[in-house]
Amino acid sequence: MTWSMTNTLHHPAPEEITLPTVLAALGDETRLAIISMLARFGEDERNMTCSYFLSLGSKTALSYHIGKLREAGIIHVRPEGTKRLLSLRRTDLETRFPGFLASILASAEQLTPGAASLSSEFPGQSGLQS
Amino acid sequence: MTWSMTNTLHHPAPEEITLPTVLAALGDETRLAIISMLARFGEDERNMTCSYFLSLGSKTALSYHIGKLREAGIIHVRPEGTKRLLSLRRTDLETRFPGFLASILASAEQLTPGAASLSSEFPGQSGLQS
DNA sequence: CGATAAGTTCAAAAATTATTGAACATTGAA
């Protein structure tokens, strides 16, 4: 039961990804914003750490939401040192639910208008809110 | 504040339909089953009453879930006598979130396998469970 | 080594959502 940052986190296999779980995971403003930002700025995985999203909530809340997205099979989380590198499981989702992610992302764009001016422009900052 | 069965129920205008609300409404097994059945057997709107779905839950629970779907803008509910005729707001959803509903419905089919053998085969029965 | 940064875990509290049963309104039909 000892937790290790170097252990690989659990990710559901593609067949284990279910529609109700995915929909429930995305039916939340914070998590929708996370995947929208991931889709837009995640080409270079190196920047997509948990703290990149600190503008969306507290450290603990993000840990919770990111866990939900991971367990739903929507994102992949790769431990790299003390960080977590996040990426969308685009091909797995496309295989499982063809066309679904694309339609979500297209429609979600208008929801996160100023996402370009969030954090990550100075990756080495202490980004805690308050 | 008097409630009348003949009053028109509230339905959001197409522009008022938002993605997080729609996703949250569909992130529930019961409601996903409802829209899946509506999509499959709803060509003829006349059969699509609330009680058609009684196999999915109690009368009161269905009222609740159908209200959620209506307020999210996913279905339209037309009072007809003492009944409610339900239909998917296909074109509104397609306008708002292109491709979304189709991908959901295609993926939801495998979730409601025996839906053909539910109720509605004897429309005039008292269909209360227990 | 000591400090800091990045995230996690846990338990408690807050908030939201879902279910139930009883009572009610409305309509259609005998």
Add this chain to the structure above:
DNA sequence: TTCAATGTTCAATAATTTTTGAACTTATCG
């Protein structure tokens, strides 16, 4: 008009989800 069918409403409860803060682990940087 009385009855049965169809749904709604309300209040209470149950269940689930989210948020918070404190303590902790691990890795990295001087």
